[in-house]
Each structure stands twice: as C-alpha cells, then as structure tokens.
Amino acid sequence: MKGNIEERACEVAVHIIETKATVRAAAAKFGISKSTVHKDLSDRLKTINHALYLAVKEVLEENKAERHLRGGMATRRKYKGDDAS
Numbered sequence: 001m002k003g004n005i006e007e008r009a010c011e012v013a014v015h016i017i018e019t020k021a022t023v024r025a026a027a028a029k030f031g032i033s034k035s036t037v038h039k040d041l042s043d044r045l046k047t048i049n050h051a052l053y054l055a056v057k058e059v060l061e062e063n064k065a066e067r068h069l070r071g072g073m074a075t076r077r078k079y080k081g082d083d084a085s
Helices: 005-019 023-030 034-048 050-080
Strands: none
Touching (some): 023 034
C-alpha cells in the first residue's frame, strides 16, 4: 500500500480497532511488513492522532496478553488435529 504515510497509519489503526486484528493480520491485509505496522502505530500515530493511538494501544496490549494462549491453541491443533476453540 503506497501513498501517504499518515493516512496509512490511521487506516491500519482503524482496521485493528474495528476487527481486533493482530499486527501480523493487519500487515498481511495492507501488504506491509509487521515492523512497518509497529512503526506506524507506536511512533507515527502518536504524533498524528493521539486519541487513535491510545485506542489502538489498548487493542495491541490485549493481543499481546493473549498471544501465549493463541500460540498454545495453534500448537494443539497442529499435533492433535482437533479444533481447540
């Protein structure tokens, strides 16, 4: 996704807030790297739109707290073949 960096940062942030997407999922959707998503959300967005930054920060912290659970479920599905929902 080429174009205005500030615009991209806001679009990615809104997507993550609305869908509770992970950084990896957002990067895949927008065709950018995970590090670019992090840079957009943690550095650029803070100065562009602070309110949006605070909202997306909450979602990212929630995703980070749940990361170990999602990893465990993925491993379970991989080795047992069951749906660990």
